[in-house]
Amino acid sequence: MAFDYKPGNTIFHRLDPRTKILFYIVVMLCVLLFSDPLFIGCVLAVIFMVLKISQVEWSKIWGFLRTVAFPTVVYALFTLLWGFHSNDYILFDFFYFPVSVDGIVYTLGSTIRFLCILLSLRAVLMVTSIKDMILGLVKLGMPVEFGIAFTSGFAYLPVMMDETEKIRDAQRVKGWNLKGNPIKRMRALLKLMIPAIMRGIKRSGDIALALESKGFGYDIRGRTYLTEVKFTKLDYAVCGVLVAAAVFSLVIGHWGLRIADYETSLDLLVHALGINR
Amino acid sequence: MGEKKIEKRRPLLTARQVGMIAAFGGLGFAWRALGLVVLIPPTTYVLGIRYTLLAIVSFAGGPYVAIASGFLMGLPSAYPLYDCVAFPLIGITIASVSKRAWRWMEEKKHIRAYSLILVAIILAEFIISAPWGAFVIAMFGVAPFWPFFLSTVAGPSIVHILQEFIPLAIVLRTSPEFMRPRWLWSGGEELE
Numbered sequence: 001m002a003f004d005y006k007p008g009n010t011i012f013h014r015l016d017p018r019t020k021i022l023f024y025i026v027v028m029l030c031v032l033l034f035s036d037p038l039f040i041g042c043v044l045a046v047i048f049m050v051l052k053i054s055q056v057e058w059s060k061i062w063g064f065l066r067t068v069a070f071p072t073v074v075y076a077l078f079t080l081l082w083g084f085h086s087n088d089y090i091l092f093d094f095f096y097f098p099v100s101v102d103g104i105v106y107t108l109g110s111t112i113r114f115l116c117i118l119l120s121l122r123a124v125l126m127v128t129s130i131k132d133m134i135l136g137l138v139k140l141g142m143p144v145e146f147g148i149a150f151t152s153g154f155a156y157l158p159v160m161m162d163e164t165e166k167i168r169d170a171q172r173v174k175g176w177n178l179k180g181n182p183i184k185r186m187r188a189l190l191k192l193m194i195p196a197i198m199r200g201i202k203r204s205g206d207i208a209l210a211l212e213s214k215g216f217g218y219d220i221r222g223r224t225y226l227t228e229v230k231f232t233k234l235d236y237a238v239c240g241v242l243v244a245a246a247v248f249s250l251v252i253g254h255w256g257l258r259i260a261d262y263e264t265s266l267d268l269l270v271h272a273l274g275i276n277r
Numbered sequence: 278m279g280e281k282k283i284e285k286r287r288p289l290l291t292a293r294q295v296g297m298i299a300a301f302g303g304l305g306f307a308w309r310a311l312g313l314v315v316l317i318p319p320t321t322y323v324l325g326i327r328y329t330l331l332a333i334v335s336f337a338g339g340p341y342v343a344i345a346s347g348f349l350m351g352l353p354s355a356y357p358l359y360d361c362v363a364f365p366l367i368g369i370t371i372a373s374v375s376k377r378a379w380r381w382m383e384e385k386k387h388i389r390a391y392s393l394i395l396v397a398i399i400l401a402e403f404i405i406s407a408p409w410g411a412f413v414i415a416m417f418g419v420a421p422f423w424p425f426f427l428s429t430v431a432g433p434s435i436v437h438i439l440q441e442f443i444p445l446a447i448v449l450r451t452s453p454e455f456m457r458p459r460w461l462w463s464g465g466e467e468l469e
Contacts, residue, residue, distance in 0.1 A: 035418060071356075078420035106418075114419040121357055145290040149345045152299035153306070160300070160307040168313075178313070185315040186324055192313065193326050197448065200304045200330065201455050208296030216292045 004060060004122075005129050011234070012054045012127045017136025019235045019242075020124045023050075026242045026249075027120040033253025034260040037109040044112055047119050054127045061119075068118055075114055080107040089266075089275055101275060105266045130154045135229050144220050152207060163203075167195045289464040294342050301334040302349030309353040322433035324440065327364070332398065332441035333448050335368035336375040339460025343368025359413050363406045370401035371441070375458040382449070391446055398441045402434040 007013070012020070030043050051061060081097040089101035125133070131151065138147040168176070171191050178188050252259040269275075290298070305327040308314070314325035327350045335343035347364030354360040374397040381390035411426035449456050459466040 032417060075414065075420040075425075078424050079418070082421045082424045110418045110420070113417055117358060117417060117419075118356070143289050145288055145295065146341075146345050149290060149295045149298040149302075150349060152295055153302040153346075153349045156299050156303040157307060157310075160303040161311060164304070164307050164311055164313070178315075182315050182324075189313065189315060189324065189326070193329060193444065196304060196308070196326060197329065197333065197444065200300045201448075201452055203304075204293070204296040204300035205455075206296070207299045208292040211292040211295055216295065217288050220288055 004126055006054070006056055006060075006126050007129070008055055008127070010054045010127070012050055014232075014234065015127075015238060016229050016231050016235045017128050017132045018140060018229075018231070019238050020128050021136060021140070022239055022242050024120050024124050026246045027116060029246055030249040030253075031113045031116045033249050033255060034113075035106065035109050035254065035262040036260045036264045037105060037112055037262070038265050039252075039260040040109050040112045040116060044116050044119070047116060047123055050123050051119075051126070054123070056123075056126050060126070061122075064119075064122060065115075068115070072111060072114055076107050076111045079110050080104065089270065101269065101273075102262070102266050105269060106262045109262050109265070131227070132229055135225060135227070139229060144223060148211075148216070152211070156203075156207065160203075163199055164192075164196060167192055167199070170195075290341055290345070291466045293466065294338050294460070297334050297338045297342050298345045298349065301330045302346035305330045305346070305350035306353050309350070322429065322437075324433075324436055328367075328437045328440045329444045331364055331368050332371055332445040333456070335371040336378075336394075336445060336449075337456045337458060337460075338372075339375075339458065339466075340369045340372045340462070341464060342460070343372050359410050362413075363409050366405045366409065367398075367401040367441075370397050370405060371445075372458075372460070373397065379456075379458050394445065395438075395442050398438050398445075402438050402441075403430055406437070407434050 031040055034040050080103055090098045092099055134147050134150050138144060176191055178185055250256055308326045314323040316323050331347055334346050344365040347368045348361050351357050351360030351364045374393050378390040378393045407426055407429040410429055411422045414420045414425050415422035
């Protein structure tokens with residue numbers, strides 16, 4: 001689950017949420033501009049390094065990777081069979097689809113890229129608390145009302161989870177279970193949906209009443225916060241490194257010198273294996 | 278020492294709308310986080326309550342509620358980059374027809390009203406959600422556009438359309454007071 005926040009006092013925990021958002025943006029930029037598995041692999045290594053320094057338990061990362069394993073394989077097959085067309089270095093035909101060395105190299109790059117996209121956001125959310133993240137987004141210009149709505153939504157999460165559990169338990173008493181083929185499971189879910197929706201309608205009224213009674217809407221721009229987020233020297237230093245990384249990726253990436261294109265790994269592999277066109 | 282100046286402006290969201298976001302967004306988040314979803318084979322899409330909640334809350338709460346609750350519901354997903362954008366877009370599309378549909382319902386033109394809602398949901402799924410998913414995947418070079426797009430519209434999109442339309446139609450009949458779209462494009466809600 002996202003927002004698997006792990007409290008701590010590591011260097012990444014201490015960073016301003018805006019710096020962490022910049023980290024995510026720079027990772028996205030790098031993986032967008034690179035197609036070489038070696039270069040994208042370096043980005044993945046940086047993400048793992050961040051997770052390691054942040055002392056995130058390996059079991060959590062492993063659990064997440066297992067969750068995304070199936071879609072990763074599906075996407076890799078899509079890319080290998082349909083996404084890459086080359087008449088060079090063809091190895092064999094998979095049914096009617098030619099599988100080539102360059103296709104494999106490109107697919108490897110796109111698979112690592114997919115993991116980077118998923119893991120970078122996960123890494124940011126693992127080292128940033130919800131309230132800090134929302135505060136950071138408000139500081140970046142998100143309307144305050146949205147911040148309040150998100151905070152309220154997250155504050156009500158345990159209540160909502162508890163209610164969902166209660167509905168599930170009540171249905172379990174009547175013999176409900178979420179097993180069987182997808183059709184059976186969909187029908188089983190329907191039995192939970194109706195009470196959940198009705199509870200949601202009632203609960204939204206309760207929350208609105210609670211907000212009104214606490215003066216929601218009074219001087220909404222001038223709200224004060226229990227904790228403040230602010231940029232420190234560390235943030236400026238990390239932002240500097242991130243901007244430099246972004247510029248570097250622009251120079252060597254697809255829009256620049258194209259050093260990080262998949263041909264770099266392909267040439268190395270072709271020379272190493274002595275494959276001819 | 279002058280008195281503190283208090284900015285007077287129409288709030289972007291009323292307490293009722295924040296309540297909707299918190300309750301429905303939180304519920305969607307909770308269901309996804311508790312794993313109450315069914316994978317739609319052979320795709321990577323899942324069936325859960327989020328699409329249903331999104332349709333209901335967008336109709337009743339308007340575009341800003343759609344954006345906030347869609348974002349909240351999209352976060353626990355394995356692919357927030359897709360969900361956090363697709364959900365708000367679907368919600369805004371549904372919200373954009375809600376006032377017109379409601380007016381027709383009040384004029385007892387129910388078939389016309391429900392048809393409009395259904396068309397909006399179909400458009401949201403086929404023209405916005407599915408292409409967006411395929412675009413994100415293709416932009417990052419994870420998988421090619423067309424196989425991903427076609428595999429989406431052939432299965433998950435149809436399931437999602439049913440999942441959004443049928444419960445929305447039921448809730449419109451059973452809880453009309455909650456569903457009445459009072460929201461304004463400029464933010465907030467009409468005064469009673």
